[in-house]
Amino acid sequence: MxxxxxxxxxxxxxxxxxxxxxxxxxxxxxxxxxxxxxxxxxxxxxxxxxxxxxxxxxxxxxxxxxxxxxxxxxxxxxxxxAPGFINMLSWANESLIQDGRSQSDIRQGVTLEVMGEGESMGPLNDSMKREMSENQGDIKFEVKWTTLGEYLDFLVQRGISCNVASFVGATTVRIHEIGYADRPPTSAELGRMEKLVRRAMQEGALGVGSSLIYAPAFYAKTDELIALAKVASGFGGVYISHIRSEGTRLLEAAEELITISREAGIPAELYHLKAAGQSNWNKLDALIQKIEAARAAGLRITADMS
Ligand SMILES: [Zn+2]
Incomplete structure (x- = not known):
């Protein structure tokens, strides 16, 4: 054993x-x-x-x-x-390929790495695989998987100390279908993106993750995210997001997350609850009130400070 x-x-x-x-x-x-x-x-x-x-x-x-x-x-x-701690925002996706022992986290008590903040290690198409191979830094690896589930299985088969799980990246399925273009998907493209989310959920993804502060993630409008979140909702998934603004449009960005939760019927978690920039610090109370009000209205909104 x-x-x-x-x-x-x-x-x-x-x-x-x-x-x-x-x-x-x-x-x-x-x-x-x-x-x-x-x-x-x-x-x-x-x-x-x-x-x-x-x-x-x-x-x-x-x-x-x-x-x-x-x-x-x-x-x-x-x-x-204590029970093992959960890293809800893990970017150990490449380092676990290099060294599956996970020493830096496991020695702090972290036994579950949850990945997929906006981008996930699958699903990939041929050009995404090529790009992932060409853009490697110090950690070199062969891209031997296509779907998200295959990537997680790949890690487990290599041997890792920790447990792993992942959200499927809203950006990943977008790049899969429309590359880096700043435009909405056509209905056929959106249908294929939904299908990719469905497949990932069938493979055990925890839900859909977005990181709307980075390109090309922020090319996605709210309705596109609702459509993807709806698919995850059907599998009991969660929507989790680095929201569109943590500064001047912080409250509007939080409102978008709440809208996605309501429209898709899905629990939503706001990553890194904070107000960036001194001129926005005064918005924190209003932000927390907004979340509390949404919860009081029956939505399952949570936040973390990772
Ligand atoms: Zn983030």
Whole structure:
């Protein structure tokens, strides 16, 4: 069995077992036993000192397990034991090809890398593959995949320490069909873009990601993004966005995200909640009020400060 960090196995911790599980019978044997750690279960409740036992990739027991044995035992007195952290805005898409051990993140407790802020590693057409090959920097790799799912499988097959997931990039499907042109897609092109999103969702994409502050991403108008988000919505996906402006048009950009959420019937998350530029700092209260009002109206809007 390939060795995997304990933290990955702890991901399911909060949901699998009640925190107040009773002390376990003695003499039990587990694959892994983490002793005497200060357990933060991810619920936000106060931490408590205890032992965590793991079998395979599942939490098997939590509590005082003093009589139990583990094939691997770790003394965690004075250390925090927690479910793995999630990097909601990962750009490890090339570095994991270079070195799948993910040391820089995993040593900070990050066990899940979520990619796809506007651009994703698939789907690709021939010219996108060529471009991806030609524009490589220090990290050189052969583009052996076409779809987003194939890219994620490629990583896993190479061997990576972390778990990976991705949004499909709104910009990626745009480039796939209309390249770098500053124009709306024709209805046939939009239909093909929707089909690409559908395929990515079938492969397990988390939803559609956009990064509307960069070209050619910002050539996409709101209705194009709604159309793509609608497809993701049908699969229970999420729309996530680096919004169109974080400065002079910050509030209008947030309004666009809320409109997409409402029109596509999809939860939406605003990446890097901030007001850029001193003259815009005073907009933060209004921005938060806007999000709160949308939530109060029943929309599932969230934000992060990544
Ligand atoms: Zn961004």
């Amino acid at each position: 390939q060795p995997r960090p304990f933290l990955i196995r702890l991901l399911a911790f909060a949901t699998l077992l009640p925190v107040a599980s009773p002390p376990q019978a003695t003499a039990a044997n587990y694959d892994v036993l983490i002793r005497n750690g200060t357990i933060y279960d991810g619920s936000g409740r106060a931490p408590f000192v205890g032992d965590v036992a793991v079998n395979g990739d599942r939490i098997a027991a939590i509590g005082k397990l003093s009589g139990a044995r583990g094939k691997t035992e770790t003394e965690a007195r004075g250390l925090a034991v």
